[in-house]
Amino acid sequence: MTVPIQPGATLGIVGGGQLGRMFVAAAHRMGYRVCVLCPSPEEPAGQVADELVRGELADGDAVAKLASMTDVITLEFENVNVDALARAEGHAWLRPGLSLLEVARDRRREKRTFASLGLPLPRFAVIESEEDCERTGADFPMPAVLKTALAGYDGKGQRRIESPEALGAAWKELGQVPTVLEAFVPFVGELSVVGVRGHDGEIALYEPCHNTHVDHVLDLSLAPAPLSPEVTREAEEITRALLEGLDVTGVLCVELFLLEDGRLLVNEIAPRPHNSGHLTIEGHATSQFEQQVRAACGLPLGSTRRVVPSVAMCNLLGDLWQAGPPNWPGALAVPGANLHLYGKSEARPGRKMGHITAVGADPEEARSRALEARARLLEPAQSAATAPSAGGS
Numbered sequence: 001m002t003v004p005i006q007p008g009a010t011l012g013i014v015g016g017g018q019l020g021r022m023f024v025a026a027a028h029r030m031g032y033r034v035c036v037l038c039p040s041p042e043e044p045a046g047q048v049a050d051e052l053v054r055g056e057l058a059d060g061d062a063v064a065k066l067a068s069m070t071d072v073i074t075l076e077f078e079n080v081n082v083d084a085l086a087r088a089e090g091h092a093w094l095r096p097g098l099s100l101l102e103v104a105r106d107r108r109r110e111k112r113t114f115a116s117l118g119l120p121l122p123r124f125a126v127i128e129s130e131e132d133c134e135r136t137g138a139d140f141p142m143p144a145v146l147k148t149a150l151a152g153y154d155g156k157g158q159r160r161i162e163s164p165e166a167l168g169a170a171w172k173e174l175g176q177v178p179t180v181l182e183a184f185v186p187f188v189g190e191l192s193v194v195g196v197r198g199h200d201g202e203i204a205l206y207e208p209c210h211n212t213h214v215d216h217v218l219d220l221s222l223a224p225a226p227l228s229p230e231v232t233r234e235a236e237e238i239t240r241a242l243l244e245g246l247d248v249t250g251v252l253c254v255e256l257f258l259l260e261d262g263r264l265l266v267n268e269i270a271p272r273p274h275n276s277g278h279l280t281i282e283g284h285a286t287s288q289f290e291q292q293v294r295a296a297c298g299l300p301l302g303s304t305r306r307v308v309p310s311v312a313m314c315n316l317l318g319d320l321w322q323a324g325p326p327n328w329p330g331a332l333a334v335p336g337a338n339l340h341l342y343g344k345s346e347a348r349p350g351r352k353m354g355h356i357t358a359v360g361a362d363p364e365e366a367r368s369r370a371l372e373a374r375a376r377l378l379e380p381a382q383s384a385a386t387a388p389s390a391g392g393s
């Protein structure tokens, strides 16, 4: 395998969701072919793949097959079976590598890594037994949040704990699996920084996004975030420290809590493009997905400069479909609004079906345009215009 992997080559991606679909779009634009490993051709990335390896993400044989068909493998989901991915090593590059995945998929390792790099994080304790519940609960500050160490995302596998006595019951509710107890953070804002590190150690950072969550799921992201230069610098330094400390080749997103006094605490990392970075497609010179392609292929990284005054992104959850088909023309009539749908046929409540990005002259305009476009999806559609008859008069 030689660097760079040239356009025309076939790239592999583990996972068939929307992040994979947007990776495929970026790779196609640059002249690459993409082979997707996922259980069904109906999945968002499966629909647009050049080739498909049909299988479960934890299936080592399927990963080995993907490796035999591609020069490099990247992923769109970190809760993967690392042993299965190890089957790719020696056949195709893995970007990100196994050691980063070991950290990012396990909250225990993640938090210990943040601490060992000297990064600020909420107080935490590992809870793996009833004994841990009793011993730790006794002097841990409350309220707190108990999170499963593995396979948690979008607030799944989390319980808020109000008192030491409630800890044991919450641990049982989560299935008595390894967990991390974390102090509840009275944050005034949530931020994320998407960073990229290339094959040769080159680093490119996007400016921080300001994020708002509803029911633990990202609802709206905004750039630029309303931050002082000091907070922006600190967020960038933390991201740089993680990209270097974890020897990342690829995209890494760092989620941060902003405290009232301006300090930042690291919440978690994602070793891949992130929902908050979707706004880089319209907002920045190079999208986070193109950076994933560039880093995976050993190409120079692209500019992370914002090319519009402001950009906002809001998620479209399946709830918007419950009263009937959304009013797409209504949403797209909002100036500056762009629609992204992921090709999912079943609109279940809470399921991420797509997103809307809106650009504006300032953050308030971008934010209000994105929210207005989404609100219009629920308004009754105007009756369809009559199409001109064939041949005309």
Ligand code: AMP
Binding pocket: 122, 145, 147, 152, 153, 154, 155, 156, 182, 183, 184, 185, 186, 187, 190, 213, 216, 217, 255, 267, 268
């Ligand atoms: P996570 O999956 O850990 O990113 O959690 C999802 C969301 O839950 C975060 O974006 C926060 O809004 C909230 N959350 C998670 N952990 C904490 C915490 N320790 N204190 C306060 N809110 C939290």
